[in-house]
Amino acid sequence: xxxxxxxxxxxxxxxxxxxxxxxxxxxxxxxxxxxxxxxxxxxxxxxxxxxxxxxxxxxxxxxxxxxxxxxxxxxxxxxxxxxxxxxxxxxxxxxxxxxxxxxxxxxxxxxxxxxxxxxxxxxxxxxxxxxxxxxxxxxxxxxxxxxxxxxxxxxxxxxxxxxxxxxxxxxxxxxxxxxxxxxxxxxxxxxxxxxxxxxxxxxxxxxxxxxxxxxxxxxxxxxxxxxxxxxxxxxxxxxxxxxxxxxxxxxxxxxxxxxxxxxxxxxxxxxxxxxxxxxxxxxxxxxxxxxxxxxxxxxxxxxxxxxxxxxxxxxxxxxxxxxxxxxxxxxxxxxxxxxxxxxxxxxxxxxxxxxxxxxxxxxxxxxxxxxxxxxxxxxxxxxxxxxxxxxxxxxxxxxxxxxxxxxxxxxxxxxxxxxxxxxxxxxxxxxxxxxxxxxxxxxxxxxxxxxxxxxxxxxxxxxxxxxxxxxxxxxxxxxxxxxxxxxxxxxxxxxxxxxxxxxxxxxxxxxxxxxxxxxxxxxxxxxxxxxxxxxxxxxxxxxxxxxxxxxxxxxxxxxxxxxxxxxxxxxxxxxxxxxxxxxxxxxxxxxxxxxxxxxxxxxxxxxxxxxxxxxxxxxxxxxxxxxxxxxxxxxxxxxxxxxxxxxxxxxxxxxxxxxxxxxxxxxxxxxxxxxxxxxxxxxxxxxxxxxxxxxxxxxxxxxxxxxxxxxxxxxxxxxxxxxxxxxxxxxxxxxxxxxxxxxxxxxxxxxxxxx
Amino acid sequence: xxxxxxxxxxxxxxxxxxxxxxxxxxxxxxxxxxxxxxxxxxxxxxxxxxxxxxxxxxxxxxxxxxxxxxxxxxxxxxxxxxxxxxxxxxxxxxxxxxxxxxxxxxxxxxxxxxxxxxxxxxxxxxxxxxxxxxxxxxxxxxxxxxxxxxxxxxxxxxxxxxxxxxxxxxxxxxxxxxxxxxxxxxxxxxxxxxxxxxxxxxxxxxxxxxxxxxxxxxx
Numbered sequence: 001x002x003x004x005x006x007x008x009x010x011x012x013x014x015x016x017x018x019x020x021x022x023x024x025x026x027x028x029x030x031x032x033x034x035x036x037x038x039x040x041x042x043x044x045x046x047x048x049x050x051x052x053x054x055x056x057x058x059x060x061x062x063x064x065x066x067x068x069x070x071x072x073x074x075x076x077x078x079x080x081x082x083x084x085x086x087x088x089x090x091x092x093x094x095x096x097x098x099x100x101x102x103x104x105x106x107x108x109x110x111x112x113x114x115x116x117x118x119x120x121x122x123x124x125x126x127x128x129x130x131x132x133x134x135x136x137x138x139x140x141x142x143x144x145x146x147x148x149x150x151x152x153x154x155x156x157x158x159x160x161x162x163x164x165x166x167x168x169x170x171x172x173x174x175x176x177x178x179x180x181x182x183x184x185x186x187x188x189x190x191x192x193x194x195x196x197x198x199x200x201x202x203x204x205x206x207x208x209x210x211x212x213x214x215x216x217x218x219x220x221x222x223x224x225x226x227x228x229x230x231x232x233x234x235x236x237x238x239x240x241x242x243x244x245x246x247x248x249x250x251x252x253x254x255x256x257x258x259x260x261x262x263x264x265x266x267x268x269x270x271x272x273x274x275x276x277x278x279x280x281x282x283x284x285x286x287x288x289x290x291x292x293x294x295x296x297x298x299x300x301x302x303x304x305x306x307x308x309x310x311x312x313x314x315x316x317x318x319x320x321x322x323x324x325x326x327x328x329x330x331x332x333x334x335x336x337x338x339x340x341x342x343x344x345x346x347x348x349x350x351x352x353x354x355x356x357x358x359x360x361x362x363x364x365x366x367x368x369x370x371x372x373x374x375x376x377x378x379x380x381x382x383x384x385x386x387x388x389x390x391x392x393x394x395x396x397x398x399x400x401x402x403x404x405x406x407x408x409x410x411x412x413x414x415x416x417x418x419x420x421x422x423x424x425x426x427x428x429x430x431x432x433x434x435x436x437x438x439x440x441x442x443x444x445x446x447x448x449x450x451x452x453x454x455x456x457x458x459x460x461x462x463x464x465x466x467x468x469x470x471x472x473x474x475x476x477x478x479x480x481x482x483x484x485x486x487x488x489x490x491x492x493x494x495x496x497x498x499x500x501x502x503x504x505x506x507x508x509x510x511x512x513x514x515x516x517x518x519x520x521x522x523x524x525x526x527x528x529x530x531x532x533x534x535x536x537x538x539x540x541x542x543x544x545x546x547x548x549x550x551x552x553x554x555x556x557x558x559x560x561x562x563x564x565x566x567x568x569x570x571x572x573x574x575x576x577x578x579x580x581x582x583x584x585x586x587x588x589x590x591x592x593x594x595x596x597x598x599x600x601x602x603x604x605x606x607x608x609x610x611x612x613x614x615x616x617x618x619x620x621x622x623x624x625x626x627x628x629x630x631x632x633x634x635x636x637x638x639x640x641x642x643x644x645x646x647x648x649x650x651x652x653x654x655x656x657x658x659x660x661x662x663x664x665x666x667x668x669x670x671x672x673x674x675x676x677x678x679x680x681x682x683x684x685x686x687x688x689x690x691x692x693x694x695x696x697x698x699x700x701x702x703x704x705x706x707x708x709x710x711x712x713x714x715x716x717x718x719x720x721x722x723x724x725x726x727x728x729x730x731x732x733x734x735x736x737x738x739x740x741x742x743x744x745x746x747x748x749x750x751x752x753x754x755x
Numbered sequence: 756x757x758x759x760x761x762x763x764x765x766x767x768x769x770x771x772x773x774x775x776x777x778x779x780x781x782x783x784x785x786x787x788x789x790x791x792x793x794x795x796x797x798x799x800x801x802x803x804x805x806x807x808x809x810x811x812x813x814x815x816x817x818x819x820x821x822x823x824x825x826x827x828x829x830x831x832x833x834x835x836x837x838x839x840x841x842x843x844x845x846x847x848x849x850x851x852x853x854x855x856x857x858x859x860x861x862x863x864x865x866x867x868x869x870x871x872x873x874x875x876x877x878x879x880x881x882x883x884x885x886x887x888x889x890x891x892x893x894x895x896x897x898x899x900x901x902x903x904x905x906x907x908x909x910x911x912x913x914x915x916x917x918x919x920x921x922x923x924x925x926x927x928x929x930x931x932x933x934x935x936x937x938x939x940x941x942x943x944x945x946x947x948x949x950x951x952x953x954x955x956x957x958x959x960x961x962x963x964x965x966x967x968x969x970x971x972x973x974x
Contacts, residue, residue: 166866170897171807173769260810264766350789352766436866438897440953443773446960457958464776581958 090548115160135199229327518562597688803844862929
């Protein structure tokens with residue numbers, strides 16, 4: 001029986017009787033209506049523990065209550081999809097008996113408050129999502145966005161986040177093979193720390209978080225449960241930031257990570273699954289034990305009794321609501337049959353992982369929290385915590401000044417006096433970031449960070465047999481495009497990913513997304529969100545790529561200002577024959593330069609325009625997705641056939657920056673022509689790539705391009721120690737290399753001393 | 756030809772599978788030996804693999820040296836058996852006093868992962884016997900505590916006895932005398948910070964590690 005003092009029964013179900021008795025629910029992040037909804041489910045008032053459980057499960061972070069209604073529009077099906085959105089990770093069949101699990105998440109708010117631990121625990125959380133599916137995590141990618149480099153706080157956050165990823169990721173033993181690093185004023189008070197993880201498993205080992213079989217036991221594996229991270233999902237992740245003082249108060253909501261605990265947890269869990277000792281496995285992330293127990297029970301169509309007093313605690317005196325909502329890191333829940341319990345405990349002991357029975361699967365359909373005396377402290381329908389969460393169709397409104405903004409075109413800005421200087425300003429070598437990450441572990445990394453997409457050898461996860469094929473991964477986002485037009489900008493982002501895969505010879509297989517947006521209670525933000533979902537959907541359909549999972553991060557706002565809409569996508573691709581390294585972002589002396597894809601003189605949403613203060617204005621073209629798909633297909637074919645010496649996707653910074661990046665990366669200059677003006681040089685028209693082709697291969701490459709009717713132009717040749725575009729700029733390569741190489745070390749500290 | 760390699764795995768080790776793959780590709784067999792083992796079985800060579808043994812807590816290798824398996828490794832080394840410690844394995848071997856000196860934090864106080872150039876400065880060790888002195892090798896590093904240090908007396912001894920087997924061409928971490936790898940007096944125990952097992956194919960960017968692994972397996 002539930003504590004009668006706290007959970008008074010409703011005399012009847014008239015609305016007035018569901019009025020909250022006090023403000024506790026609001027402090028926990030629940031509205032009055034949501035409180036009433038809980039009363040309707042329970043047929044009585046919730047007690048404090050129950051209220052705490054609903055508050056974390058119905059938080060924006062856990063329930064997607066503002067976004068679910070839109071996310072349904074994504075295409076999610078394809079013959080190779082084994083698990084779509086809604087589980088710990090999406091899973092696709094990649095052939096040879098291998099399944100790949102993919103997931104992306106945000107850890108934006110914890111990283112804003114406590115950069116090192118925020119980022120570290122972000123890595124830890126995503127790894128658990130992957131190995132809870134039965135897959136060994138083999139690669140991580142980190143798309144990162146910080147405030148401007150000239151702001152001290154932004155530098156502090158950037159250094160802390162990179163150290164956190166390095167400290168946790170390297171130690172836990174999963175290579176970080178790529179990502180993005182962007183510095184922009186829109187992220188000054190609200191950095192974006194997204195993290196993507198890829199895992200592989202034998203197809204037959206796919207595990208789902210299900211608690212089936214009445215009498216089965218719920219075994220909590222890993223760390224003790226402490227007061228860290230209580231209400232992280234509701235207090236921290238589901239509200240914006242206001243001022244520094246309040247934000248400091250939120251610091252105890254950030255958890256502290258222990259990569260060594262996680263490493264042992266990975267090995268112990270994978271061994272449990274190898275030996276078929278678990279019915280289901282679920283990670284403990286946001287909303288802690290409440291989420292893991294209710295989700296496994298609900299998905300298994302069962303109930304669960306949670307023995308709250310059995311949970312090993314980090315500190316004495318913790319209240320049941322704290323135990324049930326703590327987000328202490330490095331914990332997993334395994335559902336095991338009583339007969340196999342001893343074997344499970346033995347494996348845990350071998351890996352020095354704590355293992356405790358904390359619950360029993362019941363047939364009641366209810367999640368009951370029971371104390372040592374057998375008294376029920378909470379008793380709610382297990383399904384209601386997830387499935388009955390409110391669903392909001394929040395008001396959407398396009399910006400009032402949209403028409404005026406669209407009329408303000410960046411091509412009208414004065415032409416630059418010196419395109420070369422503008423170009424040097426854009427060059428930025430991100431190796432300061434990724435040289436701090438182990439990107440080579442597992443002997444898979446054929447193309448690591450710094451290229452357009454990472455390329456990994458595909459080996460069978462248990463036999464180690466080399467398939468001779470590869471997996472490719474890219475993460476992309478462009479808030480400048482999306483600030484102008486969230487729909488077209490999002491579609492262009494998918495186009496960029498597809499081209500990033502094409503230049504390494506990969507075809508796209510599946511996409512995951514992390515939707516980083518502002519406050520959903522602002523109608524303009526919800527309009528951005530909905531438009532972005534439509535843009536992604538259009539592009540996914542055109543490229544025939546399913547969405548297999550995603551994460552939504554809302555309330556990315558600070559001091560009342562929302563960030564620019566920033567959908568980040570991760571796309572997994574396959575290289576069908578990995579018998580040579582991809583050409584890479586480089587020029588080869590004597591090579592001929594081809595620009596593939598159509599260029600339009602347009603600058604709205606471009607990096608060049610943003611550097612002149614023109615942002616969020618003008619209009620993006622409607623992307624010709626069919627043309628992009630055709631161009632990407634031909635580029636992929638050329639790369640796979642080995643006809644290309646260097647290949648680079650054209651995106652931010654246009655063909656100018658693409659050429660310059662190829663030059664500084666290889667130490668070979670170029671001379672180009674047929675780029676008539678700055679608008680063509682810095683245009684970010686979608687679906688283009690620069691190819692460097694040996695002189696004797698030009699004819700066969702042109703034949704392929706012509707046969708497919710793909711627009712292209714011969715723009716010059718690679719050679720010398722200068723970067724020249726006729727009539728636009730002439731810059732020394734060494735000056736460009738210095739600008740490229742020194743930007744991050746100059747701002748963030750030199751890193752390791754040489755010599 | 757050493758045909759059976761014991762690859763030591765502590766909780767927190769993460770390069771054990773890579774070492775198995777690399778030595779297997781050279782024709783050896785390998786087994787992973789857990790840290791609580793008291794015997795190395797039928798092994799005729801030992802690799803202490805990289806990673807973060809016991810989380811590197813306290814200090815890299817400081818806890819691992821007390822693992823039961825290290826007694827077996829020490830006995831194996833004392834009998835003249837070939838032992839190589841790679842990265843964290845090197846740190847463990849110094850903590851276990853099978854090699855002199857210590858590895859401190861990189862001079863730049865940052866973790867560093869990337870390809871470096873090494874020079875073979877002595878081919879008189881189980882790891883370098885097949886390489887030519889002066890030969891340059893491209894092999895990746897991946898460490899935070901790779902900055903080798905030792906007393907002036909030890910350094911003089913290492914030099915006099917030609918026990919610095921590998922040096923960095925462009926010192927990435929502040930190691931004294933550009934030291935990347937050393938051997939013991941018996942020349943059967945080698946420790947190095949770079950990862951030869953990560954340089955086993957052109958597809959991965961270099962196959963220069965193979966000459967070292969082949970030497971080791973032939974020892």
